[in-house]
Amino acid sequence: DSGVTQTPKHLITATGQRVTLRCSPRSGDLSVYWYQQSLDQGLQFLIQYYNGEERAKGNILERFSAQQFPDLHSELNLSSLELGDSALYFCASSVARAGGPGNTGELFFGEGSRLTVL
Amino acid sequence: EDQVTQSPEALRLQEGESSSLNCSYTVSGLRGLFWYRQDPGKGPEFLFTLYSAGEEKEKERLKATLTKKESFLHITAPKPEDSATYLCAARGSGYSTLTFGKGTMLLVSP
Numbered sequence: 001d002s003g004v005t006q007t008p009k010h011l012i013t014a015t016g017q018r019v020t021l022r023c024s025p026r027s028g029d030l031s032v033y034w035y036q037q038s039l040d041q042g043l044q045f046l047i048q049y050y051n052g053e054e055r056a057k058g059n060i061l062e063r064f065s066a067q068q069f070p071d072l073h074s075e076l077n078l079s080s081l082e083l084g085d086s087a088l089y090f091c092a093s094s095v096a097r098a099g100g101p102g103n104t105g106e107l108f109f110g111e112g113s114r115l116t117v118l
Numbered sequence: 119e120d121q122v123t124q125s126p127e128a129l130r131l132q133e134g135e136s137s138s139l140n141c142s143y144t145v146s147g148l149r150g151l152f153w154y155r156q157d158p159g160k161g162p163e164f165l166f167t168l169y170s171a172g173e174e175k176e177k178e179r180l181k182a183t184l185t186k187k188e189s190f191l192h193i194t195a196p197k198p199e200d201s202a203t204y205l206c207a208a209r210g211s212g213y214s215t216l217t218f219g220k221g222t223m224l225l226v227s228p
Contacts, residue, residue: 002161002163002164004161033215035218041220042205042218042219042220042221043162043205043207043218045215045216045217045218048215056215058215090161090162092161105149105150105152105167105209106150106152106164106167107152107164107215107216108164109154109161109162109163109164110161111160111161112159112160112161114159
């Protein structure tokens with residue numbers, strides 16, 4: 001158990017709909033990362049938050065957005081869903097931003113949310 | 119742009135048959151090379167971090183090594199429970215997150 005909690009574990013929805021994925025980081029971790037994993041693309045970085053602020057952006061579509069709340073949990077919002085958005089969405093956390101004190105760099109991943117768009 | 123390439127894509131071994139997985143990276147100012155294990159339908163599980171060429175780390179039947187361009191994950195006398203996808207990731211100087219390779223799917227048969 002990594003200590004990172006993601007809900008829901010599975011989600012089935014239709015094209016055009018909107019869903020929200022939730023992540024609670026490990027206790028004490030300030031950074032939250034979202035990744036998308038599909039069979040052909042592997043793990044793709046979407047976005048990172050550190051202590052409530054956006055720190056880095058990867059291949060995140062404009063239809064997707066995220067935020068980190070004062071209690072450090074994070075939500076990933078996916079809207080106008082398309083068939084190609086079907087994937088596993090992982091949240092990961094780390095103790096601090098890269099290079100910061102106490103940060104050895106590794107990310108700890110949750111079990112993921114499997115999204116199926118029909 | 120940081121790039122990480124893993125080979126082979128898939129590897130089938132007999133129990134006890136040692137082998138190595140390769141991870142080639144192109145990263146500006148490497149600030150860490152990471153290995154993860156991922157079981158089907160689960161999140162990646164952290165194994166090792168390597169920071170400088172020549173560094174080695176071991177855990178049970180696994181040993182990770184690092185050169186200036188590659189990392190290897192050596193599996194000695196594997197068991198069926200070592201079957202999983204092994205992911206390699208790198209962090210460069212200009213980015214705070216990890217760039218992942220597509221993984222090597224390892225199957226160890228009894």
